[in-house]
Amino acid sequence: xxxxxxxxxxxxxxxxxxxxxxxxxxxxxxxxxxxxxxxxxxxxxxxxxxxxxxxxxxxxxxxxxxxxxxxxxxxxxxxxxxxxxxxxxxxxxxxxxxxxxxxxxxxxxxxxxxxxxxxxxxxxxxxxxxxxxxxxxxxxxxxxxxxxxxxxxxxxxxxxxxxxxxxxxxxxxxxxxxxxxxxxxxxxxxxxxxxxxxxxxxxxxxxxxxxxxxxxxxxxxxxxxxxxxxxxxxxxxxxxxxxxxxxxxxxxxxxxxxxxxxxxxxxxxxxxxxxxxxxxxxxxxxxxxxxxxxxxx
Amino acid sequence: xxxxxxxxxxxxxxxxxxxxxxxxxxxxxxxxxxxxxxxxxxxxxxxxxxxxxxxxxxxxxxxxxxxxxxxxxxxxxxxxxxxxxxxxxxxxxxxxxxxxxxxxxxxxxxxxxxxxxxxxxxxxxxxxxxxxxxxxxxxxxxxxxxxxxxxxxxxxxxxxxxxxxxxxxxxxxxxxxxxxxxxxxxxxxxxxxxxxxxxxxxxxxxxxxxxxxxxxxxxxxxxxxxxxxxxxxxxxxxxxxxxxxxxxxxxxxxxxxxxxxxxxxxxxxxxxxxxxxxxxxxxxxxxxxxxxxxxxxxxxxxxxxxx
Numbered sequence: 234x235x236x237x238x239x240x241x242x243x244x245x246x247x248x249x250x251x252x253x254x255x256x257x258x259x260x261x262x263x264x265x266x267x268x269x270x271x272x273x274x275x276x277x278x279x280x281x282x283x284x285x286x287x288x289x290x291x292x293x294x295x296x297x298x299x300x301x302x303x304x305x306x307x308x309x310x311x312x313x314x315x316x317x318x319x320x321x322x323x324x325x326x327x328x329x330x331x332x333x334x335x336x337x338x339x340x341x342x343x344x345x346x347x348x349x350x351x352x353x354x355x356x357x358x359x360x361x362x363x364x365x366x367x368x369x370x371x372x373x374x375x376x377x378x379x380x381x382x383x384x385x386x387x388x389x390x391x392x393x394x395x396x397x398x399x400x401x402x403x404x405x406x407x408x409x410x411x412x413x414x415x416x417x418x419x420x421x422x423x424x425x426x427x428x429x430x431x432x433x434x435x436x437x438x439x440x441x442x443x444x445x446x447x448x449x450x451x452x453x454x455x456x457x458x459x460x461x462x463x464x465x466x467x468x469x470x471x472x473x474x475x476x477x478x479x480x481x482x483x484x485x486x487x488x489x490x491x492x493x494x495x496x497x498x499x500x501x502x503x504x505x506x507x508x509x510x511x512x513x514x515x516x517x518x519x520x521x522x523x524x525x526x527x528x529x530x
Numbered sequence: 531x532x533x534x535x536x537x538x539x540x541x542x543x544x545x546x547x548x549x550x551x552x553x554x555x556x557x558x559x560x561x562x563x564x565x566x567x568x569x570x571x572x573x574x575x576x577x578x579x580x581x582x583x584x585x586x587x588x589x590x591x592x593x594x595x596x597x598x599x600x601x602x603x604x605x606x607x608x609x610x611x612x613x614x615x616x617x618x619x620x621x622x623x624x625x626x627x628x629x630x631x632x633x634x635x636x637x638x639x640x641x642x643x644x645x646x647x648x649x650x651x652x653x654x655x656x657x658x659x660x661x662x663x664x665x666x667x668x669x670x671x672x673x674x675x676x677x678x679x680x681x682x683x684x685x686x687x688x689x690x691x692x693x694x695x696x697x698x699x700x701x702x703x704x705x706x707x708x709x710x711x712x713x714x715x716x717x718x719x720x721x722x723x724x725x726x727x728x729x730x731x732x733x734x735x736x737x738x739x740x741x742x743x744x745x746x747x748x749x750x751x752x753x754x755x756x757x758x759x760x761x762x763x764x765x766x767x768x769x770x771x772x773x774x775x776x777x778x779x780x781x782x783x784x785x786x787x788x789x790x791x792x793x794x795x796x797x798x799x800x801x802x803x804x805x806x807x808x809x810x811x812x813x814x815x816x817x818x819x820x821x822x823x824x825x826x827x828x829x830x831x832x833x834x835x836x837x
Contacts, residue, residue, distance in 0.1 A: 372547045372821065374775040374813035380798045381555060381806065385562045457672070464674045465780050469795055484677065488784070491680055492688055502677030509672040 260518035263511040270508060274327040282306050283318035285325040286476050292316040294494040311496045313487055319497060322483055323504055329479035330505070333394055333472075334460035340398040342452055345405025350436060352406070353413025364410070367403050375400035383471045390479075393472045397462055401455060408451055412444035450520040457512035464505050480505050533829075537822065544818035551814045552603065552807060556596055560588070565801035569612065586612070586803075603811065609804035613797075618808040621793070626812060628698070629782070629789035633773045635704060636711035637766060644716050645762075648723025649750070652731060663720050670717025676780035679710040683784065696786035707785045711778055715769035722765055726758040759831040767824035771817040 273280050283306075292299070292308070293316040299308045310319040352363040382396040416422055416439075425435045466472040467481030468488075475482070480501045487497030559565075566582050583589050587598075602609065608618040651660040669678075683706060687695040694703055730736060731754065739749050779791030790809075797805045829835045 368543075369547050369550055372544075372814065372817050373551045374810060374817065376772070376776040377794055377798075377810060377813060378551075378555065378558075380776065380794070381559065384798045384801065385559055461672075461674055465676065465777075468674070468676055468780050469783065470799065481674075484674070484680075488680055491684055495684055498677070498680050498684075502674060502681070505677070506669075506673040510668055513668070513672060 257518055259514050263514035263518075266507065267511040267515070270327075270504075270511075271331075274324050274331065277321070277324035277328075281318065281321040281324060283308075283321035285317070285322055285478055287317065289316035294490060294497075296494070297496050310500050311494065313483070313494070313497050314490050319483075319500060322478055323480070323501060326478040326480050326483055326501075327504065327508075329390055329473050329477060330460055330463050330481065331508075333390060333397070333463040333479070334456050334458075336394050337397040337401050337459045337462075338452055338456045340394070341401025341455065342405050342448070344398075345402035345407075346409045346448065348402070349406040349409025350413045353410035354417055354432075354436060356417075360410075363406070367406050370403050380466065380469075380471050383466065388471055388474050390473050390477060393463065393466060396471075397459055397466075400462075401459060404451060404455065405448070408447060409444065412447065416443060446519065450516050453512050453516035453519065457509040457516070460505065460512075461509055533826075537826075540818075540822045540825070544815065544822070547818055548811060548814045551810055553596065553600075555810045556599055556807065557592070559801075559803055559806065560592060560595065565612070565803060568801045599807070603807070608808040608811070611802055611805040613800050613802045613805070618805045621805055622790075622808050622812055625788065625790045625793040629774065629778060629791060632704060632708055632782075632787070632789055633711060633770060633778060635708040636773070637715060637770055639708060639712040640716035640719055640769075641766065643712075644719035645723055648720045649727050651720075651724045652727035655728065660724075663724060667717035667720045670713040670715075670720075673713070674780075675710060675714055675777075676784050678713050679707070679781045679784040682706050682710055696784075698788055703785075703787070707781055707787050710781050710784075711773060714777075715766065715773075718765050718769060719762060722761055723758060726761055727754065730754040730757050756831050760828050760835075763824050763827050763831070767820050771820050774816060775813045 289312070292312050293314055295308055295312045295316075297309060297311040297319075299311060308318050308320070310323065313319055313322065348363050352360040379396040379399055382399065383392050386392040386395070421439060422435055425439060430439075463472055463479060464481030464484065467479050468485040470485065473479040473482050475486075483501045484498060487494070487501070491498050565586070566579050566588070570579060570582060580589075587595060606619060610616060611618045611621050614621050647659070647663050647666070651657070651663045654660060683695055686706060687693050693706055694700075697703055735753060736749060739753065740746075774790065776791055776794050778789065779795045781787075782789045782792040783795060793805075794809055796802075797809060
């Protein structure tokens with residue numbers, strides 16, 4: 234009887250969740266736009282016949298919509314300073330940008346959550362040392378250190394990921410710790426201990442699932458943040474290097490042609506902005522939906 | 531705990547942070563990186579490389595290098611910049627103040643726009659102005675600042691010719707970079723002000739005040755504004771630190787503005803170690819001091835906070 238009730242309740246909860254999601258137009262649109270964008274980026278060869286690095290010097294700086302030569306399709310978004318198709322470069326370049334943003338956040342989340350949960354759960358000295366470290370790190374010029382790390386290790390996507398991960402763990406650590414503190418003092422954990430459940434099991438099976446929703450929100454918003462950070466560093470020459478490409482690098486290389494060919498600058502920026510915006514809207518929605526303290530509309 | 535003791539404690543923490551970060555960067559640059567490869571052309575001979583390594587003192591044991599560095603850094607002497615061939619401190623003082631001023635202007639713009647807009651939006655939720663605020667803050671938060679800079683430059687400097695495209699000299703050169711940098715903090719601040727103000731206006735004290743006939747402007751000025759100050763100041767302080775710590779570099783590069791961000795970028799790309807150490811030192815000190823000022827301001831706005 235009791236079991237039947239719980240099943241009914243979860244089913245009911247799911248329905249309302251989907252309904253609310255549908256009602257939240259901004260989040261729904263953001264989700265659709267993001268899915269379309271991701272599909273285009275990861276199946277780039279389906280959407281464009283051009284290659285990232287095939288240059289056609291006679292077609293350089295052609296405006297959007299210029300017909301392609303030798304039976305090729307139109308340059309929908311024009312071409313860049315070397316006559317490469319901008320649309321194709323945006324799609325292929327997006328892979329690196331998203332890869333960096335996502336990987337950096339994953340690494341930060343893993344380090345941060347492990348340290349934060351340990352700090353909050355064990356308390357005492359462990360907590361003191363980890364939190365002092367977070368304090369010091371929060372006052373450190375992490376962007377400057379990240380640039381230095383990239384430069385001494387050599388610019389490139391892999392080293393950029395390592396450098397940015399330096400800055401991505403503190404937020405997760407703080408969050409995980411505060412959540413773990415709340416959980417540690419909860420009756421659920423106390424009864425777990427009382428009936429002899431082991432500490433790792435309590436942490437992974439009971440504490441972790443309960444702190445999931447704020448962490449997911451942070452994860453989504455931080456991914457957006459680091460897509461922006463990648464663009465910033467690649468723009469300055471500290472990130473992805475040619476012949477590879479990313480949104481930030483396209484902007485960095487194209488900015489000299491702002492006057493003759495503004496499209497090289499306008500479109501990559503818009504794509505970055507739209508991606509970051511979608512992730513932010515989705516993150517906000519997750520927070521509003523799953524935070525018990527947030528005001529429900 | 532008294533205020534004085536609290537400040538002393540925070541200053542001690544500042545020293546700890548600066549020490550840890552300085553040593554970290556020192557060790558990192560000397561263990562992993564080799565500046566000789568960047569300072570000399572690819573064609574340089576082995577003898578030339580060894581000579582330069584010796585001249586820069588990079589052949590000595592690391593612990594000795596670190597000891598010397600810390601000793602002179604304690605007297606604020608970071609050595610001569612390798613690329614500019616003059617004391618690093620001098621270089622810093624050529625670049626830091628102008629960026630500090632630029633970012634201060636940007637923050638002023640952000641505050642002047644975000645506060646009125648956020649407060650009005652909190653009063654008229656769902657209005658046209660509220661939507662404008664949402665769009666403005668989303669643009670500020672999501673768009674890469676250097677892209678906003680390129681767009682503003684394209685319209686106001688290239689197309690309309692109202693303002694200079696790049697460089698420095700008159701106050702007009704400050705307008706575009708300052709407006710560009712202000713977008714991010716403006717977006718952050720506008721959202722915070724709107725959210726907090728909405729909360730405050732629904733609090734019991736606000737309802738009571740209105741019920742006994744306090745005028746809305748007084749309620750705002752004497753009560754609600756004070757209550758949203760702590761979170762706003764935190765945000766302003768944070769954004770200022772981030773911008774000065776290298777975030778403004780891309781915007782400064784776009785406008786050819788010879789500021790601190792620009793200097794940081796050049797220094798790291800040319801592996802100018804003494805100058806880099808000086809920059810690390812100054813950014814860490816400034817970040818800690820701004821955080822301290824923010825904490826002291828908390829107490830000024832919220833009498834419940836005592837140190």
